[in-house]
Amino acid sequence: MRSARLAPGPVGRRGTIPAGRGPGADPALPWLVAVAAAYTLAQLVLVVPGVGLGWDETVYISQVGPHAPAAFFSAPRARGITLLVAPVAALTASTTALRIWLSVLSGCGLLLSLWVWRRLLPPHVLAAAGALFAGLWITLFYGPLAMPNLWVAYGALCATGCFLRAVRDPGDRRAPAGLAAAVAATALMRPGDALALVAPLAAAAVCVRDWRRPAVLAALLAGAALGGAEWVLEAYVRYGGLATRLHRAAEIQGGMGAHLALDDHVRALEGRSLCRPCDVPWRHPVTAAWWFALPVLAAGGLVAAARTRRLAVVLPPVLVGLSLAVPYQLIDYAAPRFLLPSYALLALPVALFLCTVVTAPRRRWRWPVAAALACALLGHVAVQYKVLERAVARSGATHDAIDRVVAVLRRQGVRPPCVVTGPEAVRVAFRAGCSSRQTSGHDGSITVPELLGTARRQPVAVLVDGGRPVPAYARGWRSEPLPSLPGTAAGSRVFLSPRPEAGAAR
Numbered sequence: 121m122r123s124a125r126l127a128p129g130p131v132g133r134r135g136t137i138p139a140g141r142g143p144g145a146d147p148a149l150p151w152l153v154a155v156a157a158a159y160t161l162a163q164l165v166l167v168v169p170g171v172g173l174g175w176d177e178t179v180y181i182s183q184v185g186p187h188a189p190a191a192f193f194s195a196p197r198a199r200g201i202t203l204l205v206a207p208v209a210a211l212t213a214s215t216t217a218l219r220i221w222l223s224v225l226s227g228c229g230l231l232l233s234l235w236v237w238r239r240l241l242p243p244h245v246l247a248a249a250g251a252l253f254a255g256l257w258i259t260l261f262y263g264p265l266a267m268p269n270l271w272v273a274y275g276a277l278c279a280t281g282c283f284l285r286a287v288r289d290p291g292d293r294r295a296p297a298g299l300a301a302a303v304a305a306t307a308l309m310r311p312g313d314a315l316a317l318v319a320p321l322a323a324a325a326v327c328v329r330d331w332r333r334p335a336v337l338a339a340l341l342a343g344a345a346l347g348g349a350e351w352v353l354e355a356y357v358r359y360g361g362l363a364t365r366l367h368r369a370a371e372i373q374g375g376m377g378a379h380l381a382l383d384d385h386v387r388a389l390e391g392r393s394l395c396r397p398c399d400v401p402w403r404h405p406v407t408a409a410w411w412f413a414l415p416v417l418a419a420g421g422l423v424a425a426a427r428t429r430r431l432a433v434v435l436p437p438v439l440v441g442l443s444l445a446v447p448y449q450l451i452d453y454a455a456p457r458f459l460l461p462s463y464a465l466l467a468l469p470v471a472l473f474l475c476t477v478v479t480a481p482r483r484r485w486r487w488p489v490a491a492a493l494a495c496a497l498l499g500h501v502a503v504q505y506k507v508l509e510r511a512v513a514r515s516g517a518t519h520d521a522i523d524r525v526v527a528v529l530r531r532q533g534v535r536p537p538c539v540v541t542g543p544e545a546v547r548v549a550f551r552a553g554c555s556s557r558q559t560s561g562h563d564g565s566i567t568v569p570e571l572l573g574t575a576r577r578q579p580v581a582v583l584v585d586g587g588r589p590v591p592a593y594a595r596g597w598r599s600e601p602l603p604s605l606p607g608t609a610a611g612s613r614v615f616l617s618p619r620p621e622a623g624a625a626r
Contacts, residue, residue: 148238151247152231159254160227163263166505168219170512172519174393177266178550181218185209188536189555191546192565195359195368198351200308201268219264226263229274230254233464236281236298239289240433241468242475249471253464255501256410257391257508258456268309269457273464275306276317276444279343280437280465283321286339287331288432296335300343307347313444313461318344320443324436372562374451384454386411391511396453407507410500414466421469424476434469441465517606524603525583525614526551532600532616534579541571542583544605554581559591568593575617586611 173181182191183199184206208221230253234246241249253259253273262270279302286295307314318340325336355365374396384398386408392400418438425434441462448458478490525548529540540549541557549556557566557574566574572593574580582594583602586609594615602612 146238148235148243148246151243152234152238152250155234155247155250155254156227156231159230159250159260159263160223162254162260163223163226164220166508167260167512168216168223168264170516171219171261171265172515172522173215173547173550174265174267174515175544175546178547180266181205181209182546182550185213185550187213188550188553191550191556192558192563193358194372194562195365196372198268198308198310199354200271200305200310200347201266203308204271205266218266222266223264226270229271233274233277233281236278236285237468239292240281240284241430241472245468245471245475248475249467252471253467255504256463257504257511258460258463260504260508261511262457262460267457269460271309272306272313272444273461275302275309276313276440276461277437277464278302279306279317280321280440283325283336283340284433284436286336287325287328287333290333296339299336300339300346303340303343304347307344308350311348311351312447314344314347316444316447317440317461320439321436324439374453381449381451381454384452385448385456385459388454388456389507391507391514392456393511393515394453394455396455398453406503409503414463414470417470417473418466419469420473421471424473425469428476430472434472437465437468514606521603521605522547522551525605528600528602529581529614532581532614533619534581534616538579538581539571539574540581540583541566542581543585543588543608545583548583575620577620579620580617582615584613584615585609586613590615 179191179193179197180201182188183193183202204225205218205222208218212218230250234250237246259270279299282295282299282302285292286299289295303314303318306317322337322340325331325333325340352362355362359365359368381398383402384395387398387400387402388395389408389411390402390404391407421434422431422438425431441464444465445459445462448454474493477493480486522544525544529548529552534540534552534554536553538549538552538554539557540552540554541559545556545558546563548554556563557571558564559566559568559571568591571580582591582597584590586604588609590613594617597615597617599613599615602614604610604612
């Protein structure tokens with residue numbers, strides 16, 4: 121794998137900032153602060169006011185929120201995002217406060233993950249990369265949401281930048297520590313993604329002779345071990361061992377096989393938070409135009425990097441981005457957030473290519489190409505905004521529908537302590553202050569006899585979609601009609617357990 125083009129050159133050459141330059145004099149700071157501030161402001165204006173708590177978010181937040189019992193924490197999940205929201209979720213049940221907290225944090229995360237690259241790429245390229253990534257509807261939508269994928273993207277971007285700084289400049293003592301911290305943060309969010317991040321970086325550190333530094337390999341391994349330790353320990357405490365947890369996680373996530381989920385990801389770009397099963401029609405092809413252009417523009421970035429002697433800087437993020445995308449192409453469903461880490465890393469070569477086109481020497485074609493590029497970017501932004509608007513509206517409608525369901529339950533006397541089971545039990549229970557339990561499926565956490573025993577002590581509400589059979593144990597219970605949730609058939613009902621006797625309740 122040794123190559124003259126991949127061999128590291130002296131720090132401070134063309135396109136880099138000399139190591140001796142203080143951070144206060146760094147011209148990248150104003151560019152990156154502007155991009156991060158605009159990203160945070162866009163979230164606060166476009167997303168925060170209208171988006172409700174998602175199903176996965178509710179699971180993560182309920183682990184630390186004091187106003188409702190913790191939802192079942194299934195095998196694939198990791199605790200990183202719960203730790204991130206804990207300072208706010210442990211103090212208040214306000215969704216708005218949580219959204220503002222995460223919007224500010226995500227803006228800071230974007231700034232930090234690009235700041236790591238300040239000695240590797242010019243400021244205008246980094247600013248363009250940040251703007252391209254932050255301008256995607258997926259990045260804007262998930263910025264204020266309690267979901268781990270965006271933070272994996274930041275971790276991958278930081279880790280790759282720190283890796284390159286460490287192997288190119290042995291005197292950069294902060295880079296190995298930053299590399300270990302970034303890998304640990306990624307593993308804390310999603311251990312599987314951390315493995316996909318570490319693998320290509322470790323391979324590069326071994327195969328490129330000039331990059332063989334024990335400190336770099338030690339940082340990669342230490343970061344992965346430190347960040348994944350909690351997940352491994354929890355496997356033995358709660359899931360019967362590491363092998364059992366891995367097996368159960370594979371079952372829940374659908375396993376990997378001879379699937380190719382490219383078409384699923386294309387359909388999901390229309391604004392679906394989860395496309396499972398992804399057998400829906402592809403009604404708006406324009407929403408995926410940028411997705412098909414991405415590999416072409418990234419390839420152009422590699423060519424531009426080779427011409428300017430930056431290939432050793434631009435190629436590693438491309439390889440890491442592809443590595444992070446591969447696992448999500450081998451499952452039979454898709455969610456736009458899955459590929460956020462890949463989009464963050466591929467934004468670097470794309471930005472380099474676009475900046476190279478715009479700043480090319482004066483030629484006849486320069487201004488027409490720049491004008492066409494500007495029109496394409498404006499159209500891209502318009503499409504992203506429209507998709508974001510639909511995604512936020514859909515989330516808000518679901519939130520309002522769940523509030524209406526909770527209002528019905530409260531009128532029927534379902535108050536804490538209580539248990540809710542059935543479709544959408546997690547979000548309904550969290551809003552009502554109840555426990556959510558399922559007798560089967562991925563979140564199976566209670567048996568039918570245990571549920572009936574609970575019903576003798578506290579209210580139990582069984583949610584049933586319209587057209588679905590009523591569980592046998594609840595057929596004799598009192599039922600009430602429910603407002604339908606978006607995406608469900610009309611005729612939803614709730615079956616309420618008999619009121620517990622006073623002695624049993626005590």
